[in-house]
Amino acid sequence: MSIFSLSFDDCCPHPKCTPFPDVIHLCNKLIKRWPDLKIDFFTSAAYARLNEDPYFLTQYPDWVKQMNDLPSKNFRVNCHSYYHRRLSAKHGNSNNNEMEKTSEKESRMLIEHMIGEFKTSGLKFERVFRPPGWHVGISAAKVLTEMGFVIAGNRKYFDLLKDKVPEMRYLITNWELREECILNGDVFAAGHTSNWCDNYFDKKTYDRVVKLLESRQFEFKFLSEL
Ligand SMILES: [Zn+2]
Numbered sequence: 001m002s003i004f005s006l007s008f009d010d011c012c013p014h015p016k017c018t019p020f021p022d023v024i025h026l027c028n029k030l031i032k033r034w035p036d037l038k039i040d041f042f043t044s045a046a047y048a049r050l051n052e053d054p055y056f057l058t059q060y061p062d063w064v065k066q067m068n069d070l071p072s073k074n075f076r077v078n079c080h081s082y083y084h085r086r087l088s089a090k091h092g093n094s095n096n097n098e099m100e101k102t103s104e105k106e107s108r109m110l111i112e113h114m115i116g117e118f119k120t121s122g123l124k125f126e127r128v129f130r131p132p133g134w135h136v137g138i139s140a141a142k143v144l145t146e147m148g149f150v151i152a153g154n155r156k157y158f159d160l161l162k163d164k165v166p167e168m169r170y171l172i173t174n175w176e177l178r179e180e181c182i183l184n185g186d187v188f189a190a191g192h193t194s195n196w197c198d199n200y201f202d203k204k205t206y207d208r209v210v211k212l213l214e215s216r217q218f219e220f221k222f223l224s225e226l
Pocket residue numbers: 009010080084131132133
């Protein structure tokens with residue numbers, strides 16, 4: 001049977017990103033129809049867009065408790081880097097791609113800070129990492145691999161990295177909820193909890209997921225189980 005995995009990026013206490021209550025409501029509607037469904041959230045430890053103060057997980061204990069209280073049968077939290085934005089001007093213009101141009105030293109620092117913030121906040125998490133903006137450089141991929149992370153990203157970066165980081169474990173997403181899915185076999189679907197993204201989990205993207213799940217039988221898996 002084909003696997004179906006559903007994940008959402010940018011899950012954090014930022015008011016435009018938090019899954020509560022809208023995204024959780026839609027997740028629970030899916031779970032009511034498919035009780036074994038597994039949903040992975042990707043959380044940044046100190047989410048910040050450019051020129052914003054970071055949303056440190058440790059400063060939002062009520063939000064962390066809400067996440068930890070979600071049923072573990074259906075929900076898990078994974079890692080989406082530290083700030084989610086470039087470190088400085090030398091790392092390019094992107095507001096997102098924190099792990100693309102970092103050196104090994106910078107990558108290690110960011111990942112260690114991320115783990116520290118997760119642990120101090122008490123938020124339970126798995127060692128699955130989605131790079132912010134889905135861009136990940138060789139240095140960051142090497143450090144993530146050394147530190148025991150599975151990278152969950154797109155085929156483009158897998159193809160760029162696979163020969164350069166030979167021990168890398170990498171899960172390839174093949175549907176971003178942007179149109180109705182016509183894939184055969186396993187489906188690794190990903191959207192956003194942040195409502196500034198066009199694949200935000202709302203009624204429209206929810207309906208696309210329902211249509212796919214109604215079309216054939218799937219086995220549901222968390223990314224950390226693969
Ligand atoms: Zn993101």
